[in-house]
Amino acid sequence: MPVAKKEFTIGLLVTALLEDKYNKTGHMRGEARKVAERYAAKLKDLGRVVHPGFFEYEQEAVKAARALKAEDVDVVVVIELAYQKGLVPMRALLELDAPIIVWNAQLVDEFPESADFDLIMMNSGMAGLPELTSSLVRSHRRFWLVTGAIDNPSAEERLGELLAAARAVARLANARVGIIGHPYEGMTDLMQDDYAVLETFGATCWPIDHDDVTAAYGTIDDKAARGLIQEQKDLGRSVEVEEPMMLRSARLALALEKVVREGGFDAVAEFDQVWLSEEKIGIIPFFGTSRLVENHVPFTCEADVLRALAMLVLEELAGHSTFLEHYILDYKRNLMFNSHDGHGNPSLADRKHKVRIVPTIYYKGVHGFGASFNYSYRPGEVTLVSVGSVGDGCFQFISSEGQFVEMKPRDIAAPQTFFQWGGGGIVEFSERWLCAAPSHHHTAAYARLNRKIALVAEMLGLAHVKV
DSSP states (O other), rough: OOOOOEEEEOEEEOOOOOSSOOOOGGGHHHHHHHHHHHHHHGGGGGGGGEEOOOSSSSHHHHHHHHHHTTOOOSSEEEEEOOOOOOOHHHHHHHTTTTTTEEEEEEEEEOOOOOOOHHHHSSSSSGHHHHHHHHHHHHOOOOOOEEEEEOHHHHHHHHHHHHHHHHHHHHHHHEEEEESSSOOOOOOOOGGHHHHHHHHHHHHEEEOOOHHHHHHHHOOHHHHHHHHHHHHHHHTTTTSSSSSHHHHHHHHHHHHHHHHHHHOOSEEEEGGGGTTTTTTOOSSSOOHHHHHHHHHTOOOEEEOOOOHHHHHHHHHHSSSOOOEEEEEEEETTTEEEEEBTTOOOOGGGGGGGSSOOOESSSSSBBBBOEEEEEEBBBBEEEEEEEEEEEETTEEEEEEEEEEEEEEOOOSSSSSEEEEEETTTSHHHHHHHHHHTTTOOOEEEEEEEEEHHHHHHHHHHHHEEEEEE
């Protein structure tokens, strides 16, 4: 639910010097336009492409830049087909604020014996790129390089990673994070400056009065709540909560969804205990918050804003996310046990074991314990991610690759998993993680994502610690 609803947009600038008072290869312009369109077609599956067309001269560069600005592009890809005077592409790039990807591209992957000068004129961007990249350095503009022919798999992979990172950065810059209640008292890792969050990530933080959720709760009838409960049963989930409590939890789940939808929030950082003493609700909201995470709206416990941002990044990089914390080091099996109360992402549960909806055992309100989930996460390669506060309003990303291993879920009324670090033993992992300035919370997604997380950090101008 971005602040300004827009799809991820890639600006493409394709240029070369074909003809001036010295160079006389203007006969190649038609071919240059066709080649530029080939590069645009290559990008179209990675986002909406804004391509003003091939250009040669300064006034055309200005026009191209303003076309990209008018479309508010999220990233700029620059290609030189042949030598170009550095002034021309820089005239465009200095007008744009988006991340810059310089694609050192060619149509060919060799220089054949049959080559003529026309082939050189469509495949010699390397002649002019030193001028462009040195100008970017002189201008203190960060840029990222891709080198490879148009269909080279390694170049495609690199380009895909860079554009995925740019997509995540764009999501943060267009995000609206709601805060219900207040951070859990005394938790120093949750004490951040929300204005620094705006300056660094572009995301805005807005309070949501918990009474708004209470008012929405009053609009949800038992029929709607029963429909949600049946939906869970249809997913094969075992509902082991007495009907009055389950109806109360389902009504709260639908109320949270209503407030999120009407407020246009991308993510919510929530103090879960805020309704425990309230007569109208009086339970913990784990069932409802987990359901929203499952539906790609990150929710964090204890009003944790930075983990909400990390989850938004993972939603863009992996298409899902969940919320965890480290609990117990299992020295005998060299594993770290992870969980967090009754909150998580049930769509990521191991189907080998049952997903149970059970009464939580953690927090009791005036109407008792609310519904929670009990399941284990499916085995597979994962990346743990956190955003740490490192002082003076500064932040850094922390990530670590490993895997979740299969486990029979313990009866603890919570999502749970064993994490096996990919870098060695659990003792070394825990010490390296602790030294990286993390929060006591972290997020996770299936995939090896260290490289992409590093790129996201770079594009935001932040440090990245790989554990």
